[in-house]
Every structure is written in structure tokens, then in C-alpha cells.
Amino acid sequence: MPAITFIHSGGNTDHIEASDGESAMQAATRHGLDGILAECGGNAMCATCHVYVDDGWLARLPAMADDEDALLDGAAAERTANSRLSCQIKITPELDGLVLRLPERQV
Numbered sequence: 001m002p003a004i005t006f007i008h009s010g011g012n013t014d015h016i017e018a019s020d021g022e023s024a025m026q027a028a029t030r031h032g033l034d035g036i037l038a039e040c041g042g043n044a045m046c047a048t049c050h051v052y053v054d055d056g057w058l059a060r061l062p063a064m065a066d067d068e069d070a071l072l073d074g075a076a077a078e079r080t081a082n083s084r085l086s087c088q089i090k091i092t093p094e095l096d097g098l099v100l101r102l103p104e105r106q107v
């Protein structure tokens, strides 16, 4: 199972196992991870699943769609060049070891 490391804004880390085909958001919420709200349930409508992708991983993710791009502009925390919506990151075996940083707030 691919593993994902989430780094909280305070520096704590959580290592979780994801299933192939689920999103990083789904893996996080299935494990009860604090810091991902996912209010819209993964429909790219809320931006409360905002994450910062660790530098080495950003280029390995599929390009973002226009709706994700637009929604990130309204995220509660600052948008940066490595911002993504975790509900739009589909986990594959190639993403084993993915590192995602959590923003200070989601709302």
C-alpha cells in the first residue's frame, strides 16, 4: 500500500497507508487525520482539503484541472506554487512515500 506522510503546520507528522485509487483526502479522512476537513466530500467544491505538496513530489503529480486551479484561489490559507487539493490527488503505487504539508487552517 502506498504510504503518505502528512506534516502538520506545527511540525507533527502522521504516516498513513493509502489504497490504490483513493484520493489523498480519502486516505487522510479514513484515518481521522486532523487538518483535512473535506467539507464537499471530494467534489472539488470547498478547498478545505488544501495541501502543500513537498517539493520533490510536485512534478510527479498529474497537472491540475481548471476547476481545482480556480478553487485554490479561494483557499483559506495562502496559495503557493505547490498548493493542491488533496481530493484531486489520486494515489497510485508510484506515489508511495508522498509528502504533503498541511496549511495552518482550512476555513
Ligand code: FES
Residues within 6 Å of the ligand: 025, 037, 038, 039, 040, 041, 042, 043, 044, 045, 046, 047, 048, 049, 085, 086, 087, 088
Ligand atoms: S474535499 Fe472539497 S475540494 Fe477537496
